[in-house]
Amino acid sequence: MQPAIVDLVLPHTRYQIVIAPGLLSELGERVMQLAKHDLAACIIDENVQETWGKKAVESMAGAGYEMTSPVMLVGEEYKNLETFSKLHSALLDAKLERKSPVVAVGGGITGDVTGFVASSYLRGVPFVQCPTTLLAMVDASVGGKTGVNMPQGKNLVGAFHQPHLVLIDTETLSTLPERELLCGLAECVKHGVIRDPELFQWLHDNADKIKSLDKNTMVELVRWNVQIKATVVMNDEKEAGERAHLNFGHTFAHAIEASTGYNTFKHGEAVALGMVAATQLAVDAGRCDGDVLSRLIELQKALGLPCEAKLPDAEKLIEVMRHDKKVADGKIRLVLPDRIGAVSIVDDTPDVAIVAAWNAITVND
Numbered sequence: 458m459q460p461a462i463v464d465l466v467l468p469h470t471r472y473q474i475v476i477a478p479g480l481l482s483e484l485g486e487r488v489m490q491l492a493k494h495d496l497a498a499c500i501i502d503e504n505v506q507e508t509w510g511k512k513a514v515e516s517m518a519g520a521g522y523e524m525t526s527p528v529m530l531v532g533e534e535y536k537n538l539e540t541f542s543k544l545h546s547a548l549l550d551a552k553l554e555r556k557s558p559v560v561a562v563g564g565g566i567t568g569d570v571t572g573f574v575a576s577s578y579l580r581g582v583p584f585v586q587c588p589t590t591l592l593a594m595v596d597a598s599v600g601g602k603t604g605v606n607m608p609q610g611k612n613l614v615g616a617f618h619q620p621h622l623v624l625i626d627t628e629t630l631s632t633l634p635e636r637e638l639l640c641g642l643a644e645c646v647k648h649g650v651i652r653d654p655e656l657f658q659w660l661h662d663n664a665d666k667i668k669s670l671d672k673n674t675m676v677e678l679v680r681w682n683v684q685i686k687a688t689v690v691m692n693d694e695k696e697a698g699e700r701a702h703l704n705f706g707h708t709f710a711h712a713i714e715a716s717t718g719y720n721t722f723k724h725g726e727a728v729a730l731g732m733v734a735a736t737q738l739a740v741d742a743g744r745c746d747g748d749v750l751s752r753l754i755e756l757q758k759a760l761g762l763p764c765e766a767k768l769p770d771a772e773k774l775i776e777v778m779r780h781d782k783k784v785a786d787g788k789i790r791l792v793l794p795d796r797i798g799a800v801s802i803v804d805d806t807p808d809v810a811i812v813a814a815w816n817a818i819t820v821n822d
């Protein structure tokens with residue numbers, strides 16, 4: 458199959474997101490064209506070490522790189538400065554140089570941490586993303602946000618560091634657990650709500666084909682979502698304006714993840730819950746029609762995504778929301794839907810309305 462290609466063009470750099478089943482075997486050759494050097498690293502997600510990690514390293518070595526391939530423990534609780542520091546030591550021990558490419562092979566956690574390492578190792582080395590979860594393919598590998606969590610909140614320390622290449626081998630989804638596939642679909646639903654009613658409907662109509670990992674459907678799903686994300690990033694790389702739309706549902710989601718110790722909800726599950734909370738709030742505030750909420754809940758249920766959950770107390774969740782990176786002049790900023798396909802940034806929401814939204818998605822014992 459000819460790969461689908463999305464170009465991401467910025468004033469200071471440009472790169473391609475290349476998508477097809479089986480692409481990992483071309484990784485080494487493609488990286489060598491962009492970052493020619495003797496040494497390279499693949500930082501590998503522990504759960505793909507024996508499968509896709511091995512294939513990536515073989516391809517890199519086949520192209521002529523002398524490889525070091527540290528394995529990363531995966532889980533939000535390991536997405537931290539300790540892991541970041543250990544990976545730096547591994548690259549230093551292997552004597553990687555400024556022109557040595559560093560490749561992330563794994564899910565969004567591996568990509569975010571590896572990207573942050575690549576942004577700071579010797580003050581910055583070439584970086585390549587090889588995402589192996591749906592979430593990382595449709596969202597995390599594109600756009601250059603990298604970083605780690607802190608006890609105070611999600612992704613609070615990091616850098617913008619754009620990759621040289623994003624190579625997406627959709628065959629890697631064949632080993633992904635169903636729960637993780639659903640997490641990726643949550644970010645796809647988000648893209649539909651913020652930009653594209655047609656994608657929103659397509660997700661509904663193609664749920665079965667997506668769940669059975671139909672080859673062409675998966676390439677189209679990834680290409681479509683990457684195109685939406687890349688377009689937003691090209692317009693606003695550093696989130697001065699419209700990139701914040703990609704944070705729809707995330708002010709709630711990050712509070713859920715942080716307040717439950719990063720080990721109860723997956724990021725995609727928290728995003729699904731957060732989108733329902735934000736939409737409920739928008740409906741209550743008269744900003745959008747009740748139909749938007751019912752269509753969102755209908756789609757999420759059809760896909761198998763959560764719409765409510767047992768959550769910590771609303772007051773505790775609001776306190777965590779105050780650490781969100783979008784907070785300005787002490788005010789919580791929310792991204793709220795106007796309709797399916799358009800959202801607005803709102804920063805005058807009273808706490809009482811946020812509490813009501815939390816309560817609407819909370820299941821009591």
Ligand SMILES: NC(=O)c1ccc[n+]([C@@H]2O[C@H](COP(=O)([O-])OP(=O)(O)OC[C@H]3O[C@@H](n4cnc5c(N)ncnc54)[C@H](O)[C@@H]3O)[C@@H](O)[C@H]2O)c1
Pocket residue numbers: 502503504505509531532533536563564565566567569589590591592593596597598599600601602603611612629630631632633634637640641724725
């Ligand atoms: N940088 C961004 O723009 C951006 C965007 C969205 C999300 N994120 C971040 O991404 C993270 C979530 O990413 P995720 O959902 O990929 O989670 P993840 O990285 O935890 O991966 C999910 C699980 O799947 C396993 N896995 C990965 N690939 C596999 C495969 N092919 N087969 C079997 N198992 C596999 C992983 O080991 C892990 O257990 C969060 O930390 C979130 O904050 C970042």
Ligand SMILES: O=C(O)C(=O)C[C@@H](O)[C@H](O)[C@H](O)COP(=O)(O)O
Pocket residue numbers: 596600602611612644696700701703704707782
């Ligand atoms: O790329 C972006 O911009 C996003 O907001 C994408 C989100 O899906 C992603 O979870 C991101 O990491 C959240 O951004 P943050 O700046 O709030 O950490």
Ligand SMILES: [Zn+2]
Pocket residue numbers: 596644707724728
């Ligand atoms: Zn996200």
